[in-house]
Amino acid sequence: MHKAGFVNIVGNPNVGKSTLMNALVGERVSIATFKSQTTRHRIMGIYNTEDAQIVFSDTPGIIKPNYKLQESMLKFSLSALVDADILLYVTDVIEDFEKNSEFIKKVSELNIPVLLLINKIDLSSQDKVEELVVAWEKLIPKAEILPISAQNNFNVDYVMQRIIKLLPESPPYFDKEQWTDKPARFFVSEIIREKILLYYDKEIPYAVEVVVEEFKENPEIINISAVIYVERESQKGIIIGKEGKALKKVATE
Template sequence: MTKTLPKTFRSGYVAIIGQPNAGKSTLMNALLNVKLSIISPRPQTTRRRVLGILNRSNAQIVFIDTPGLLKPRYHLQKKMMDYVGLSLQDADVLLIIIDVSREHHPLDIDFKQINKQHKPMILLLNKIDLLSRGKLLPLMKLYDQFYPFQAIIPISALQNDGLDQLQKELLPLIPYGPPFYPPDVVSDQPERFFVAEIIREKIFLNFHEEIPYSTEVVIETYTERPRGKDFISAIIYVERTSQKAILIGKQGLALKRIGSQARKEIEDFLGRSVFLELRVKVAENWRKSEHKLRTMGY
C-alpha cells in the first residue's frame, strides 16, 4: 500500500566531506539526532561510508558520512579514499566541512578538484564554539574567494548550532522525487555493522598510538534469541602478537573494559540485552593486504 506523495517531495543524497577530525561524523549524528557514526578525538576513525537517513514530511535526505580526506599510505587508506570517491559520485549535494579551530589552510582542500561534476556545494565552518567572535567574518570572506559555494554556514556540530540554517539551505538543493528508503529505516547498514563499529570506537577511545589503527572488528556470530539475550561473538584483529598482548592486558582486564563499555552501548543502540564475547586474533599486516581487506569486507 503506497501513500501518494506530494509532487513537491524531495529525495537525495548528501555527502559530508572533509579532512580527518573536522567533525563529519558528529555532524551526521547531530542532523539525525541519533548516534550512528562512531566518533573519537583521533583522526581516521571512520573507515567506510555510513548512510544516515533523515525522514521529513516533505523530504528524505540521505547523508553519507565519509572517511577524512588524506593521501593514502597503505591499502586500507586507499580503500577509504575509494569510499570518498564513490560518495562524491552518488551525491546530489556536497557538504564540505572544515574545522575552524585548526590553522587555516584553505588550499589544503582543492574545492574544484573535489567537485569535478559541479554539484551544489555548501561550506560548513565547524567548531565555531572554539573560535573567538571576531575571527569568523574574515574567515567566511576568505573562503568565499576560493569557490562559489551555494552557502557558507558557521556551525557547531557538537552544540547543535547552525544546523537549522543548514537544513534550510540544503532542502531546496535536493531534487524532487520519491524516497529511496522506507520511512522507518535510519541506515542501509545491518545492525551487526553498528555493533562492530561500537566495539571499534571503544578501542579508539581506550588505546593509543598504532593500536586503534591496527585493529579491525569482525562479527563472527550474531544470534538473536527471542527468549533471552542475543549472542554476539566478535573477533578483534590486530597486526602483531605484541599488540594482542596489549589489547588483552594484564589478566584480561583491558579487553574486559572494552567489552563492558561496548556492551552497554550496544544494548542502548539495539534496545535489548546482549551477551558479548570478544576474542583477539593476529592477522599480520592486514591493512596492507588486499586479500585480507577483502575478507574483512573492504
C-alpha cells in the first residue's frame, strides 16, 4: 500500500512555517529569517519514502493586505485551505487569537485533518503552553494539537509520523527523485533575496525583487547573473554600498 497527499502549512508571519517545512522535507526549500513576510510564493517541498510521498506547501503568512503584493500573498494562504489533504496550522506562544479570528473560523470548518502546531515552546513556560493547548482546543475542536520547536527539531519527527498515518492511499504525484516543484533559478533568487533581507535590516523594503537572468553550471564553478529591483532610485545606493562593498557581500557570502 502506498500513501500520498498534499500537506499545506499555514499560519501567521514569522511563526516558523518555513523552518518547519525545511525540517520536515530535510532540504532547504524555503528561506527562513527572523523577519516576517519572508515567504512570498507558495513553495512545494516533497518528502519521499518507499511507501509514502508527502507534498508539503509553504505559504505566505496570514496578513491584512496593504498593497497588491500582499493581496497576492494572502490569496496563496487562503487557497491552501481548499486543496489540502492535511492542514498544518502553525502558531506560536504569542499569537493574537482575535487578530486571526476569521481565518481560525475557516480552519475550524474544514473537513480534513488539521494538526495545530504550537511552535517555539522553548521560548515559553510549560504552564503557558498548557494554557494555549486548552485555548486552541476551544477554537478548533477537531484539531490535533502538538507543541513543537521547529528550530530545535523537538517533536518534528512525531509530526511526520502523524502526517504519514493520516495520508490517503494514493500513488505518488511526483517522481520519487524530485524534492521540489521549483527550478534552480528560483532558489538562487530566493537565497539572494534572503541575504538582502538579512543584511540591509529595514533600509530595503520587502518589495525588493530578484530576477536571475543567467544560470550556468560548469564542473568547477556556477556562473550566476541576477538583477535586483527596488522601489526607489535612492535604494540603489544602499544596495550597492560604498565602493560596491555591500553588494559584494551579498554576492560572495
